[in-house]
Amino acid sequence: MESIPAHDLIWTGSYTADSGGSGSGIGAVAAAADGTLRWLGLAAEAGSPSFLAVHPSLPVVYAVAEHARTVRAYRRDGEFGLEPAGPAWPAGDAACHVAVEPAGRFLVVCCWGDGQVLFYELGADGGILGRAAAAESRDPYGDAPDAEAPEKPGRPSRAHAALMLADGRVMTTDLGHDLLRIWTVRSGPGPALRPVLDHEVVLPQGSGPRHLVQHPGGDVFVVTEYSIEVVAASLSPDSGDFRLGFVGPATAGGAVPGDSAAEIALAADGRHAYVGVRGSNRISVLEVVAGGAALRPVADVHSGGNWPRHHVVREGWLHVAHERSGDVVTFPLDPETGVPGTPLDRLDVASPTALVPAGLTPRG
Template structure:
């Protein structure tokens, strides 16, 4: 048994999760272990309906959450160390809104919807409040067939300011140009510039961007890590793909999250089903990935994970806990879990910055 009072770091996290009837989360929770405390604690920060994914405003004490069951997006303001309150209206999104991205300059949000494939653009005012909503162009299926449905799933930002979104149902990566207010096409928000097919049945889910501009996409169905590059004109193409785990995928597996460490040298992938956390080494200045290790994720159904310094936190949705790993400073490989934090149906973790 791990002595959590000494093994776990002093931490401050916001945790979103699935509420009744699909889960046991209260809404958004504040996770933390204060200095000298006997064990980590989870307290309800705000009651909300299935805040399954969150993102923080870059400068203000605000976070944004998609309320997946309601199909909406809501801004929350921090009012105490571990407390939030809604600010502004709860804006409509789409069925099973599953991801929210905040522009690094705090100008807009992008929300993606699993239910109908919608990609939505929301402008923010100077106070971080949502003030408008526009729908981006619908996806085109490059592999038409029976029972295929567009399912937009995640958003990321290229170094040159373009937006990327995944479509898990149509197996494509989509590239967008942001049109600011006052431009010739004002009001459109996002202008589609490319759709990149990744292979029928792959299921591109989440993605992360290396400082070199290479993009790493994890595929939910084929359980792969795909490396995307771009030519001198900014056109994206597939540069390589490898299995996301050393042991290989099982029939009940589905990949979940992919992240890049702060140094840009390691990529971490979580796989639900066999419940693994994989480590990949970044090579050739971002152009190549190589698997270097797998460990058990410390719980059941690892939906999301977050690295902070020498620690990595895994949100295990079905075992109602966040597992904590220490990372080897030289190899970047995670240990076995050093402890866990009980919390209902966790689905997303973001840092809780000092007020």
Template sequence: MTRFWVGGYGDDMDGDAEGIGFLSVDEGRGASTLTYRGTAAPVSSPSWLAQHPTLDVVYAALEGSAAVQAFGRSGEATLRPLGRPVDAGKYVCHLAVSPDGRMLIASCYGDGRVIRYGLGADGSIVPAAPDRAAALRAALFGESDAEDAGEPGAASDPYPTPTGEEPRASHAHAAVFLPDGRIATTDLGFDLVRIWRSAGTGLALDHEVVLPRGTGPRHMVMHPSGHLHVVTEYSCEVFTLASARDGSWALASATTASPIAQVGFDTPAELALSRDGHTLYTALRGSNTISALRVRGSGEAVEPLALADSGVDWPRHHLVHEGVLLVAGQRSGTISAIDLDERTGAPRDVRHTTSAPTPTVILPTR
């Protein structure tokens, strides 16, 4: 039996999850059976979960509460709070933990903030100091105290606002640690991938990669080749970024996420990579489909491979596990298991579904 933690939306985010849930996947007679086994830790809207690399500690983004919190394993199917919730930005929606387990990065959709927290030896979150939070706001939005904080002011919207239109807003959405220790974050509102480096106890902007206007970069996955794949929520595309010898990142290629994607109707969510690195999977909310893309060459490009029904409504998150794709359906309140072709990686039939309260993320337990 394989076990997973499940994050979801609670009543403060128009959902019915009562906290971090517990899911089991039982293998038998060549089929996987999913069972949602209840609440592992009561907490408000843990919409994203991240695992510590060495400790049995889980971090939750409490999206409706604008906070993050750590949880330690207290039993086979239970978690206990590891300290109180720590303030974050508005609608914090994603967390990433550094490979050395010493840093947590929170991306905040509501106000565009990217926040760095230290992590203690026990995995607990060290709250960001007030001056550190101010410095990060300055770095993101170019506020007047940026120079005093010792961090560069980041450019705002790289595209001029057309006459008669309201200015766009920054929406940080995800973070990935790069092989050299820097951090890449997406800004869905400004069509940017930002590259950060650690500076003291905070972050300093290194440079930015500007994507075409209106694409809406959302989530990312690091390919073993060193390329960074980015899925866009608005334009239904997958962009591949490559790093040059001087450490700068730039666009290498782009492709549609699905040949049947309808811009304005379909909105891609997660981007997941197969174990062998040959296949990417994205989910299209709207048509409720799973699109598989073949990774070409040494990872510098991808191309559509196959399309399948996700088995859920509004597939917000998915992951690959032992030849099966698990998909969290936010609106249907279900999680599905989809078979993957062993040879090509293409998604096939929905093997099984189980009910789960407004699921938004699935995380394997340690």
């Protein structure tokens, strides 16, 4: 094994056999300055670690086990391997996303299967100390039919992702209830965490908010899985509340039957956003306009594989993880237009579901 600096290391999540995938756990990839990627090996065996997060200051990685309904901390062993740092903690059904608070005080886990949003207190060494469940979601549309089973009244809650906001609050998506939920996290009594619902933002019915990212200007951009749109949640400077702002298409060419949007990411300079669309297998490039309050689609590019579940923008390169074709495809990005060029590199990775740079704490 070789020692890889955190700056050059990318962790990969995967689906394993328990979720119908061919992965074996958390993988490790080395990123070169020229954009190419090199498979290092399996960092840790784990069951369907479908999403990962990195501690902001410690060599600790957190992974949900989607099928096993748990979350676990892993500590880097000095090379590219990871070893468990404490036991697996119970989560909810289909735990699909984990995010770390920028000061390393807590984790947030979102569970697609039962809608739970769970907060986990972290210790000084990055280990998990305790768990607190947030309030359950209530559908703002009452007994609207379930998009996945229209014959049934009522829609299940589907918590899907958490975003650590710049002001210290947390925003989570509920794909089933078309909601953005904003939380304030307090301590006590004692050392325990206490997540308090601050307010909610209701999105158009049936849109399905999935992943989200905050622009440096303060607004939050959300990609909707079902309607294939992008939404801006605008931050009011007076009240501090978010409200529904811009709503527009996520692609330049429009959605096609069978499409479902997946990830949204921002370029480092905040001028462009990138949306992955599964089905038609596209990466859509959107220009940030209206002072950071809206998005305008400018180009759609084939993602280079099948089922682009997740992607990351890193130092002028776009890396796209394809769950079904089992690869990560790398594109150079035009520094002016933001549009991906001809694919530079393709790396075989079994059933990849997430790409998380080891030296970066994602905000979404």
